[in-house]
Amino acid sequence: NAGVTQTPKFQVLKTGQSMTLQCAQDMNHNSMYWYRQDPGMGLRLIYYSASEGTTDKGEVPNGYNVSRLNKREFSLRLESAAPSQTSVYFCASSAGQGHTDTQYFGPGTRLTVL
C-alpha cells in the first residue's frame, strides 16, 4: 500500500495563477482532509470531506476549493494564487469513525507563490 500520495511535491506559481493539488489514498478510508502548515503555526485545516460526496470548510477555507472526486481522491484548487498561500500543504485520510479516528498524512506539497 502506498498510503496517502500527493502530487506535485513542489510548485512555484506567480500571483494570479491557478493550480490543483492532487491527493489519493489506497486505504479505503471514508474521510479526507487538507491542511496547510506555516512556520510557527502548526497545521490548520482548510477543508475536509467526511465521506464521498460531502465537503466542509475548516479553519482557513478562503481562497481554496475542493473536490472529492471519488472515495480515493480529494483535490485542492487555488483559483487565483496569492503570496499568502505560500505554504506546505498536507493531505490526510482516516477511516471516518469520529473520535476514534486516526489520520494518516501524505508527504506534502511545497508551494511558493511569487
Place this chain on the structure above:
Amino acid sequence: GEDVEQSLFLSVREGDSSVINCTYTDSSSTYLYWYKQEPGAGLQLLTYIFSNMDMKQDQRLTVLLNKKDKHLSLRIADTQTGDSAIYFCAENQAGTALIFGKGTTLSVSS
C-alpha cells in the same frame, strides 16, 4: 484557552530522556495523538492514547495523560540523534478533524 499548547523547543544530549509537554482544550476528546515530522517530510503517527488511560508505553516512548489538568506528555527514553524532529500533539474534537499544537522542535546533540 482555545489552543493546544506546546513549548516550542527542547534541546537534549544523546542518551538522555526527553519530555515533551502539551495541554489540550477539550475534555471530551477521546483520543490524543503524538505525531513526528522529520525535516522535509510529512507527519508520521507516533502513538496515541485513549482518554480513559493514564499511561501508555511503546518501546522507548511513554505517554502520560492527566485528564483533570488536560495535560499530555511524551517521554522518549535514551534519545538518539535520529529522534531530532518536530513533535506535534493533537486532539480529536467533535469527531471531525484534528486540532494540532504548534509543534515542539526536539534537538539532540551528540
